[in-house]
Amino acid sequence: MTKAEMQAEKIKEISGTDPYKCMKCGKCSASCPSFDEMDIKPHQFVSYVLNEDIEALANSKSLWKCLSCFACVERCPRDVKPGKIIDGARQLVVREKGGDYLKADEIPELLDEELPQQLLVSAFRRYRR
């Protein structure tokens, strides 16, 4: 297995989704609030995984522009859940960097009272180990 193949498998494993189920309807991209800021669009995540072009996915801005709002996950008619795929890709990058994350104990003192809880949840999704 090549590295890319292994990474693609890892993303499928972490996300728990099956990119083969995608029928390319684009509802994910239609729903995405960060669409304009993304270089690789939500509906493309699926084909990047299928084509095992993980390097491009890992280096894309989209990884860090996704708000983890999960609108695409909610609305995907095929249960492919592109939001989870990008979550998986993010995890992969974070894991490969290794140790580049906050410890749970350090979080409370960094919190701002004004911080919307949604953002916090989203941050956990993004940066959790």
Place this chain on the structure above:
Amino acid sequence: MQQRIGVFVCHCGSNIAATVDVKKVVEMLALEPGVVHAEDYQYMCSEVGQAKIAEAIKEKQLTGVVVCSCSPRMHETTFRKCAERAGLNPYMVEIANIREQVSWIHKDMEEATQKAVILGRAAIAKVSLNTPLKAGESRVTKRALVIGGGIAGIQTALDIADAGYEVDIVEKTPSIGGRMSQLDKTFPTLDCSACILTPKMVEASANEKITLYTYSEVEKVSGFVGDFTVDIRKKARSVDMSKCTGCGVCQEKCPNKKAPSEFNRGLNTRSAIYTPFAQAIPNVPVIDREHCTKFLTGKCGVCSKVCQAGAIDYEQQDEIITEKYGAIVVATGFDIIKLDNYGEYAYDQSPDVITSLELERIMNAAGPTKGHLERMSDHKAPKNMVFIQCVGSRCSDGRGKSYCSKICCMYTAKHAMLIRDKYPDVNVTVFYIDVRTPGKNFDEFYRRAVEDYHVNYIKGQVGKVTPEADGSLTVHGVDLIDNKQIKMKADMVVLAAAIEPNPDIRKIATMLTASIDTNNFLTEAHAKLRPVESPTAGIFLSGVTQGPKDIPETVSQAGAAAVKAIGLLAKDKLLTNPCTAQADIMACNGCSTCANVCPYGAISYEDKEVRGPGIREVRRVAVVNSALCQGCGACTVACPSGAMDLQGFSNRQIIAEVDAICR
């Protein structure tokens, strides 16, 4: 008696022979006790193959035949008939399914061959215990029942009547006509739906061979192919059909006009006494007792006062009609799905988000807006319209239907074209995933919408529709070809909601013991070769009850279902399956367990004199009506004393098969 069994192993071309060592199977099975002949051939079902079987039966005086081939569903009848022609009782033939159960599902030749031998052994063990059986005869009632009075049911009934047989249509609503009567125009020719449907409705009503039971439902079905007994509930119309002249004054004068109109999909209201639409057949109104002031408060009676014919009858009761039928055709049609699961399209939030069927009513001259295209919220003409395809179709996320509804691409092209033709100022955008237009002149039709009428087709789904404070709608979509997100204003949004079988079908299928798939479509006896028959004998499928289809397909299928029903009605007698249950009265203790599990009501109890060694007494014992028994075997397993046995599948035979497999 010494058994003389012949074994015939089929290659099925390479279907079996590529995975199973056929020669080895012959070699092994030839060693089994009682086997006096074993051979293989490329196609046992061919004339040459059958001749080999017939020859062996005659030459070797075979008492039993085992064919190792495909599923008995395919060729059991073929080989039974072959045996019969050669002078052997057809029920002395057993099939070992070494194709579907072996070669098609295994890859390893050694394992597959071993399994084929084991299945062959089981069949030999069974055939050794087979007894010659003789099929009985049952009569055929020369009358057909059609459940559902839409275009499918009407066409089937007309065709059956045309062949000279009596046929009854049972329709739940007050009029025949079905979904097609709600449509405005029909693709791909754009002829007016009512103009082509009403002549057929009139024909069905005028045909003396056809009896219409409208506002009626099938209540109970018993019996079997050729001899069904059906209870039909004629719901109380509260109007005497023999007196009513259809003048319509009652509907005009009815003071309670607040009931939502089912025919107009709830877009407007109707009177409590109503016919669903102007061309309704029969043209006799019904009183909707849930909305009628007279029934709700006891005070009113206006319709009765204005009716010159004295046809109003508030006392009318439901009536049960019992009729016998030889064949039953199911044509219960479809509805569109409820959109509760699709909050993102704002169907519940805005009256300007409508379904395509609602648009049909809006476009129709007899509809709630008299055919003017307008928004339901403020009755203003829309400037921008957006159509969203595949709403609830092709969904595997549990919210919608996994299948393609098939008709939406074409009716949306029709709607788009009609709107652009009548209102050239209106911009029409269609968000699609795929445009699917297989069918004669179908793709040309869709291309006309794009090329001649400049309908804006965008490949991409809509994520959500937001109702704005100013009354407009914002559509958030995507253009996958341009790779751009689209946010556009719309005055009206039309959803191509998935179609689903009429929900009543579950109840009806249960009554008919007809099988149904996970989507509630009725299952065909064979997906390709018997598409209009149910696996339950005597039940036929017409229209969308079998699967999504458009009007031309529905009409073709309705005709096909009629031909199959006619083929049955034309027979004077039917051969019955002799593999029925029998009770051993010596063992039966009259506990009723078998009668309770019998799905066909074939078991009753009689007091019979039982004589045996030292016994002479009258006992209450089970008796099977072999005409009703379908040989399912439920009673044989349920019987606590082992008194029930199924001919052709006796407990001894089954155990012998198991023993042979475990040997």
